[in-house]
Amino acid sequence: MLKVENVNKSFGGLTAVAGVSLDLADNQVTGLVGPNGSGKSTLFHIITGFYRADSGWVLFRDKPIQDLPPAAISRLGLIRTFQQTRVLPFLSVRDNLLAVAPDQLGENILPVFFRPRAIGRQERDNRRRAGEVLQLMKLDHLADRPAEELSYGQERLLELGRVLMCRPKLVLLDEPTSGVNPTLIRQIVQLIRKLQVEGMRFFLVEHNMPLVAELCERVLVMDAGRLIFDGAPEAAQRDPAVIEAYLGKNREAS
């Protein structure tokens, strides 16, 4: 599914990612953890095309994507969310979902004038799907409200909903539960589990360790740009290198 081979990225003198290699194979839900500044988000940016790696390969379903722009990568079925919520505040909740639907014929100029019926059909299909997604997210009662009225947790749900509209093969979630209350966390976890069953794969960055242990069958740990652990969550909690990475940071701070 996703292979990263020896990827490096530096900014000026600062090395953000150093020689990271991983292979998600057929894992359903993989976690990526590590102390702040370890390079997790940078790695995500590299995988999804927002940064260009200095060297190394990224392969998505055996296709090299490290030189592709983010939009192209997204069209291949690799969808991501961001650390901060990025709903479009002025669009309605429903329109947030409609706007991101993939392969819209109506986004090309000529069809708008010459193939209005086909576009109308697509819009209806997308609206139906948006309705389903809204029900899944339990946001249907807010469908026509502007998205700026949503609470933070609801924004997170809407973002997941947007991801779903794209029917992705692999979903990269950047801290999906940070700042979210426990009830909503449960809802998100259930959602991920449900989608897992339907064939979606997840790769998520998280700081909530119990959550990671619960959801992920495999976890990768980064520290200072390097991958220092790759295995089961329980083993990660006992691994000396991992403990050192987290505690070492604390020791430096004090």
Next chain:
Amino acid sequence: MYFLQLAINGIIAGSMYALFAVGLTMVYGVFRFINFAHGELIALGAYAALLFASPPLSVPLVWAIAPAVACTVCAGLLQHRLVFQPLRHGSRISLLIASIGLSYLLRNAIQFGFGSDLLSYDLGLITGYEWGPIIITRMQLAMLATAVVFLSFLYWLFTRTMLGKALRAVADNMELAGIMGIPLRRVNLTVWILASAFAAAGGILLAVDTSLEPMMGVINLLKAFAAVLLGGPGNVWGALIGGVLIGLAENLSVAILSPGYKDFIAFAVILIMLLVRPGGIFSSQEGMR
């Protein structure tokens, strides 16, 4: 030798552009936006000097410079206080449109007061010095001297005073600087005072060398921006070098292109720089993905 004369003219004009560019880049560095109305500060300085030097006041031009600069500084501070300060939390496009509107307002105010014809200061013949085939007028020497004085002052300010250090801190990260206790208000005012003063002085000198017309603000804004781009936005010394380079390029180009295209050079530089090295010639930032 012809080229040498052109080069000298270029460096001297460039020193004026350097003054404009330094002001523009300082405002950008601290406030993070391009002040489209910066050009009008240049024009205001020149026209204010004309106002003082003409009847009924008829002050000799040399003495008109200081009050003209003072007026322009007031204008710059008003710009900040009335328009840019209230908008700093708004959207970028609001700021952009407001500054364009402001520039249009000021430009038309100048046209209202002075008409749209080409004007010039009443100076009589300017004598010059000759070294062989090279001629340098006294005015040109004055321009160079002024630029050197102003920029040396700036250097001293930046490196030897607390205010200068504060300025650099604020340019780096305004929020953090404020939290650290740096007097933001004083720094912000300083930036506008410096930018306006430099613009006015440069504007007056440039107008002595050439002429005054209402569009001079826009034209020089674009040249200043080209210089800012060359040096890297926010980089004060880069803007200096950029200004001189633009002046050189413009004047040397006269040897190849028709003089009507002189202004074209700066515009072309803008486009080229934005495409190739938006961070300036000294940076490694490539054109965007």
Next chain:
Amino acid sequence: MDYLLHIVISTLIYAIFAMSLNLELGYAGLYNFGHIAFFGIGAYTSALLALAGLPVAAAMAAAMAVAGVAGAGLAFTVLRLTGDYFGIATLAFGEMMRLLFINERWLTKGPMGIPGIPRPALPGEAPADLLHYMLFTLAATVLVFLALYRLEASPFGRALKVVREDEYVAQAFGKSLLSLKVRCVVVGSAIAGLAGALWAHYVTYISPNDFTLQGTIIVLLCVVLGGKGSPGGPLLGACLVVLFQECLRFLPIPGDLGRYVAPLQGMLFGLILVLLMLKRPAGLIAEFRRKQGA
């Protein structure tokens, strides 16, 4: 009666020009401060072709095409830039075009301009008079309005707004930034070219002085005042601006003070722009109704 026709034609042409800028600025968030350049390119192209013998309608169509191509050229060059930089780059482009109009005498006759631009021919071979030209312009305006309305309400328009509001989200969901922006600018430039062509055949004499930064600012005012990002905004803005200009004409100003009118008007326009940004940046017809969803 003639006077009324003049006002209507002016308003219609401003409206078309404003609608084209609204597509770029209001929908895609592209601050194209050199937009007047495409107006000028359209004007010169249509004028020169018509004077060379082409029927006016064909000349106008060609003008749109040339303006559109020029727009594509600018787009590919500067569209990777963001915000302020794009604004200044397009401003520079506008000025470059003006210099070209002035200096390329062999093509544009330089500062002397091009006189004697023909009106379109009526079916009876006679050139259209003011009334018929007004109807012609009206038809063009209605067509442009309908076409843009369709486009802006379509997924294309929606995608442009996404690009405007959050480029990261747009990219993360498969919207190709460059492709969308380029297409938007090409359409905007072509329509601006149409406005320019219509204007050239209306005033029958053009010169480089007609295509300055001032033109961009006036059309910017139309868009911003009327309400950017809404289909009707530019229309309203154009009406208001023309109305204002005409009202000024009627004020009893003694003859020798006449030269103050234009700069005074300019000052007022600049002031309105600043005040709008300070007090009501959305303009008169707001893009989003706050109470209900968009």
